[in-house]
Amino acid sequence: MLLDSFILGVVGAAAAQIFTWLLTFCNFLFLETIAQYQPIGLPNEGGSSVEHIGAYGLWLIPVVTTLGGLISGLIIFRWAPEAEGHGTDTVVAAFHKNAGIIRTRVPFVKMLASAITIGSGGSAGREGPTALITSGFGSIYGRLTNRSEKEQRMLILIGMSAGLAAIFRSPVGSAIFAVEVLYSSIEFEAGALIYALLSSVIAYAINGAFVGWRPLFNLPEHIEVLHFSLYGLFIILGIICGLVSAFMPTFFYETRNYFAKIPIPNYYKPAIGGLAVGLIALVMPQVLGGGYGWLQLAINGQMVL
Template structure:
């Protein structure tokens, strides 16, 4: 056990470094792609981080915005072709693919997928696609973890751990949020507030190593710059953050359904797959002629919202516009992430709420980012940590916790009436529902269960006298449906047992049928159980001889036969209890 733990710790360090390198390469590819498509072809340069202000005119070239639809369409077409020909699994927002691999594919990812995802996503983002880097990075990091697990020939359990380590490392490097990204990797798997807790230690190590290593390449500053002394100093402001939580819960319910509706529409659209991202890109480009703020990752515009450079009405408009733009980009089959769009939507919504109450927008933009994404992704705790880490606004954590949890509660209530519950279709409610944990809950569910809780004492079982001849038994056997036959002496004490398999060698030997007695066939070393014995012990007894039924004897008399208990009855009881637990989990 200690040796395996040490090996996993080494894995975490190794994947932290590799994940950071992969994230750096991907970020560099995105920058190169943006320089080529948006800057050189479209002559459009959106604000960067940190934003220094300015107007749209300063970022638009001599052709205005006319070339934007051309560039977004071209980017969608190129990305669609790459995914279509090399890795169809690479389309979409990436994180859901990692979740699916954990639950349903034993942590396996085709080896070429991370590299195709890297190129396709870089083209989508660089050409103005309204998506983020973090979702692809999650798929790239988890894919690298899966490849490493394959090369080192790991078990399904460890493959899943390595996949989560790779995801946490990649996200931490790109997001500069070591603790939040580690929690995100283990929380986003489930639609309820559940964690893959046994992976937390290794994910934190991988995440911190990736953060430290990436600091040499991408710097140590948070993604966003906040004004000094941003903490909440007035009690009544928490009411404003509660209102933000309510609005964020509604937006967190709308966002997956806007995305899901558009994705479903494109899925049903006739025509080759690679054309659909181009159509999505064209629609996005036409939309951007009126609102160019929706193009690309959009963090520069979020920084402007933090700085108070956008009006409340514009921020509300941009929140809904970004939700639609993201859905057109990724829902059409484009390759990009949902982190950045969700943070953008939440930030703009938070800025709008601040304007309603006449407050400085910075704190509300930050808390809005955490609230909308925490609700829409069903990962409220991780996103609270991520947002305060990427902004450095740790003093906002209490306000964020209030707003995020309200948003989560409202989102989960509202989506009961909506077709799409979360941004991630592959989430399952809890570990009980995950194929990754199939069989692990067997002993947990049956803990404390005794034989008497399953055993039916009223069922009549035939016992065979030990001095009965084999011919007499065969006459009885023709009328019986039993497969196991307890053998008793003249006083009714249990002295043996045999099954239909034990009598096969004698069935066609006429000379033995009147000579052979049942006590000559029966096994004397009977494995029994009793009413007060726990079921986990009984299960082990079933496996000793690979038998399907055990005699039940009295607690105070090991010779007094009470009946039989079968392996099938135990499994049926387990399945019934498991369904009860699932229903309880769904109700909560």
């Protein structure tokens, strides 16, 4: 499995980079060209730290978010319905219920559809799509090399950790995420950890050699030591964040279940979500895309809520 980890590290790095390029192109096409809106980006990825709004203001944004949702929905539900959603659910289902098998077309469909969704302003992150894309390549590799069911399951985790390490530049965190996201309780797939860590390091090294070693976010060079009395506020903040993180999955799945009951073809439903995001963006453009650029501004102390 050591050689497999190396190979999937290379594949994961390549897949993550292609996904990033596609996402950048779709962002340029939909938001910057059609909507004439340049969102805040990450400086370490070549993004702009200045928001640019064209002659039509923000009024074209609902058009492109709706269009992106429609195109994405048509692609997903025509060729790979199991690729809908954020992606990690499909990986978990493949691991527990489908012997580690993810259909060959799924990573390709997910890569294209997610790039269009996020690039057109859809309020989503890269982690879920990347997890499914690179675990899908791990599954393909396992079938090509005729692996056992146990090895097949491990290969999708190895592939997932490689892709996440390349795109988020965090090899240790990516490996741990890959082996623990499978369970709702405090458990993890210990047997795959060393191989996931190896593939993550390989992918991170390859990505760094080609695009640089800078982290995703810039942190202040000098962080002041705050007064001890403020630590109580940090505890309160931690409790609030924990409650929000517990609420968000429930709200997400309840919303998804509600949309599932709407009596219209499934491929139209992402367009409805895109329209809703676009309308919200008229007053709060921070909801567009992954929001990483806005997070960098917050880290810099330049974003006022």
